[in-house]
Amino acid sequence: MNSDEYHREQQHVNFVLREINRQIKSVQNEYQKAHNSTKQVLQNYGNDTSVNYFEVDDRNETMAELEEQRWMASEEMRVEKVVYNHLYKLEQLKGSPYFGRIDLKFPGEKHALKLYIGTASCVDAHDHFLVFDWRAPIASVYYNGTLGKVAYKTPAGRQVTDLKKKRQFLIKDGKIRNMFDTNEIVGDEMLQHVLGQKNDHVMHNIVATIQRDQNDIIRDTKSDLLVVQGVAGSGKTSAILQRIAFLLYHDRKSLNVSQILLFSPNRLFSHYISDVLPSLGEHNMRQVTLADFLSKRFEGLRVQTIFERYESSHTLSTEQLKIRKFKNSAAFMKAVKRYCRSLKADQFAFSQILYNGRIFFGKETIKLLYESQPAAVKPADRFLNVKNDLITMLKNRIDAEADTKPIQKRVDNLTSDQYNEFFTTTHAKDIQSMSGQRHYIAYRIAKNHLARVYNAIFNNEFFDPYIQYQDFLKQVKLPNDISKAAWEKSIKEFSHQLELHRLTLDNATPLLYLRDLITGEGLNHDIKYLFVDEMQDYSIAQLVYMKHAFPNAKLNLIGDSEQALFKDVQAPQELLKQLNNALTAQHPRLIKLNRSYRSTYPITNFAKSLLPDGNQIQPFNRSGDLPRIVIRYNWTSAIKATKQIIRQQLKKNNTVAILTKHLAEAKKIYTNLNINVKKTLMSDSDRSLPQGVLIMPIYLAKGLEFDSVIAWNVSKDNYNQKRLLGTLYTISTRAMHDLTLLSIGPVSPLITKSHVSPKQFTINHQFN
Numbered sequence: 001m002n003s004d005e006y007h008r009e010q011q012h013v014n015f016v017l018r019e020i021n022r023q024i025k026s027v028q029n030e031y032q033k034a035h036n037s038t039k040q041v042l043q044n045y046g047n048d049t050s051v052n053y054f055e056v057d058d059r060n061e062t063m064a065e066l067e068e069q070r071w072m073a074s075e076e077m078r079v080e081k082v083v084y085n086h087l088y089k090l091e092q093l094k095g096s097p098y099f100g101r102i103d104l105k106f107p108g109e110k111h112a113l114k115l116y117i118g119t120a121s122c123v124d125a126h127d128h129f130l131v132f133d134w135r136a137p138i139a140s141v142y143y144n145g146t147l148g149k150v151a152y153k154t155p156a157g158r159q160v161t162d163l164k165k166k167r168q169f170l171i172k173d174g175k176i177r178n179m180f181d182t183n184e185i186v187g188d189e190m191l192q193h194v195l196g197q198k199n200d201h202v203m204h205n206i207v208a209t210i211q212r213d214q215n216d217i218i219r220d221t222k223s224d225l226l227v228v229q230g231v232a233g234s235g236k237t238s239a240i241l242q243r244i245a246f247l248l249y250h251d252r253k254s255l256n257v258s259q260i261l262l263f264s265p266n267r268l269f270s271h272y273i274s275d276v277l278p279s280l281g282e283h284n285m286r287q288v289t290l291a292d293f294l295s296k297r298f299e300g301l302r303v304q305t306i307f308e309r310y311e312s313s314h315t316l317s318t319e320q321l322k323i324r325k326f327k328n329s330a331a332f333m334k335a336v337k338r339y340c341r342s343l344k345a346d347q348f349a350f351s352q353i354l355y356n357g358r359i360f361f362g363k364e365t366i367k368l369l370y371e372s373q374p375a376a377v378k379p380a381d382r383f384l385n386v387k388n389d390l391i392t393m394l395k396n397r398i399d400a401e402a403d404t405k406p407i408q409k410r411v412d413n414l415t416s417d418q419y420n421e422f423f424t425t426t427h428a429k430d431i432q433s434m435s436g437q438r439h440y441i442a443y444r445i446a447k448n449h450l451a452r453v454y455n456a457i458f459n460n461e462f463f464d465p466y467i468q469y470q471d472f473l474k475q476v477k478l479p480n481d482i483s484k485a486a487w488e489k490s491i492k493e494f495s496h497q498l499e500l501h502r503l504t505l506d507n508a509t510p511l512l513y514l515r516d517l518i519t520g521e522g523l524n525h526d527i528k529y530l531f532v533d534e535m536q537d538y539s540i541a542q543l544v545y546m547k548h549a550f551p552n553a554k555l556n557l558i559g560d561s562e563q564a565l566f567k568d569v570q571a572p573q574e575l576l577k578q579l580n581n582a583l584t585a586q587h588p589r590l591i592k593l594n595r596s597y598r599s600t601y602p603i604t605n606f607a608k609s610l611l612p613d614g615n616q617i618q619p620f621n622r623s624g625d626l627p628r629i630v631i632r633y634n635w636t637s638a639i640k641a642t643k644q645i646i647r648q649q650l651k652k653n654n655t656v657a658i659l660t661k662h663l664a665e666a667k668k669i670y671t672n673l674n675i676n677v678k679k680t681l682m683s684d685s686d687r688s689l690p691q692g693v694l695i696m697p698i699y700l701a702k703g704l705e706f707d708s709v710i711a712w713n714v715s716k717d718n719y720n721q722k723r724l725l726g727t728l729y730t731i732s733t734r735a736m737h738d739l740t741l742l743s744i745g746p747v748s749p750l751i752t753k754s755h756v757s758p759k760q761f762t763i764n765h766q767f768n
């Protein structure tokens, strides 16, 4: 590009930045004013709440005043937040106001319009858009269109225009570092630049270089089940984060960030992606791991995590593996549903409610309440009715109790301060007569006595879901390949675990499903979009449960069936078929991403050759060294070689990750690796990644990437089963720039018998 053009564009950047800086100053003032005003109102509100309540007439007046103050305070806070968000967005534009330009010529117009596109919009005092938000309908042309006739959607319908130019910029600290004209979606030159950078342990937004198929994921507004199957490093996570930012913009009148929930594989990953949305001017959505979600739902029990299950899975017999498969299937969840629907009153696992060691509500009473309802009423509604009936019965008991002598005596013995303490609520303050006040106090005392019974009813303690689940297990029809003896043993194991206050993951979801179906509780109607990243690591049963638990949510399942750590590598089509069958949806959509961006060309080529059907994977053309296979014959030489590799790698990379199959291996390396650089053994509870040498089992590295990776002990002994292919593939694809595979003894057939050819790696083989 000639220097005149470059100069003109830099002038334009300067012009836009001047306007942005001017606006920042003015909004800063506005913000200060809004902040002071909120402070003032809150202070007034604080003073007013300390008023006296002695005179009845004053009370009502004060309540009205307080109500008004409260309203004013919340209004002030709302205004302050709006101004703050505006300021935040302007600050985001300060160093780099935009990244793209499109020239559009509309029918009937003489000249093309130049539009600049950035992470947020900026409008001048005359309402001219200096920068368009990347999510605005017209900006879709930047991502979708090649030069010539293009169309884009607007609220008023489809618009057609002529795309005359598409220009990309790399602007840093207000200076154009690079710019290209391109006809492609986003030119490879720009991608080369972005992808060649060293990892700094937080994920970056890809807003300037979104690719066409990623754009389809981001801008989908119709699907209620969006399944993204993308090869390793294809930008699945990046695309869904951009999608969240897009949806918040697109549905800004009806959607807020608290209505979006992301299930993420672990806390490290949650931290890794935590900067992406703020960099796009959006607040972070809620994230939860399956372990955290289940622990909340089973208070008092220790629920196994995905990783604990993975760690223990090598000790399982073939029979136990078959049982696991069955419990993780859609068929098992269907059986739970059928069982709950057909339950008769005498099959219910009702529990008595005790008070001071005596039966307060017996099982029979509860059963009768259940039976007394018409059979046509749904189990969950019948359960709720029982609960309400029990509460009514309890209230009657409290009423009766209030009139008893011991309670009346307690009322008589109250001091006047104690007496007045009962009258702080609006409702209580309205009771004027003396007898009314006395009864009110007696009722409150009796209610306090019986609070434990109330809590027991409220928490559904009159029903035992664990016994019910066991009953279900005893009668469920088994698949032919599971023997009755093995099944019975597994039921015993379930009760044994319960005695220890533990619950395995395989039982947790069906049990929760059964509990929810019977009690009608556990549903979250607020969530409108549910995202599940690394979906291949969830069982179908877990996904069925999520669909049930978030009934209003559109499901977004993102993963790679070939990175399965917990089961055999599955062909994408097979996984999708299973999902479609289990999660019936009105508007399902599948988007596949086959181009891999993370790793250099030689690394992606090597990794794809490990897979039986890796041909669909398209490596991004970024140069780099061939992966190295390093073979040693004992532990000491392997550690020695590792130290050498680390020293070499740290000369050009910030981080070297040693990735193992299990935690035990990782711990052993950490203890034996004496090296004078910072080394860290990562654990399940860690939230951030330091630099230097990181040692961790692969499941903690899910979704992450590192400059240089050492795949630990890829030997025949260590990687001896077909189901470890997903693990090996996932480890190899965590490397951005360098990959070393270290083997203690002969190399695994998963490599030697794959499509990997000797030209795809270098080898370093030493006998000692």
Ligand SMILES: Nc1ncnc2c1ncn2[C@@H]1O[C@H](COP(=O)(O)OP(=O)(O)OP(=O)(O)O)[C@@H](O)[C@H]1O
Binding pocket: 191, 194, 195, 204, 206, 209, 210, 211, 214, 230, 231, 232, 233, 234, 235, 236, 237, 238, 239, 560, 563, 597, 598, 702, 703, 704, 705, 733
């Ligand atoms: N359009 C893009 N522009 C720039 N970088 C991109 C783009 N798409 C992906 N990347 C980069 O490629 C890398 C991999 O992206 P991401 O982690 O989103 O992929 P993924 O499919 O979720 O990976 P995996 O399943 O292997 O964990 C990241 O460094 C990301 O920034």
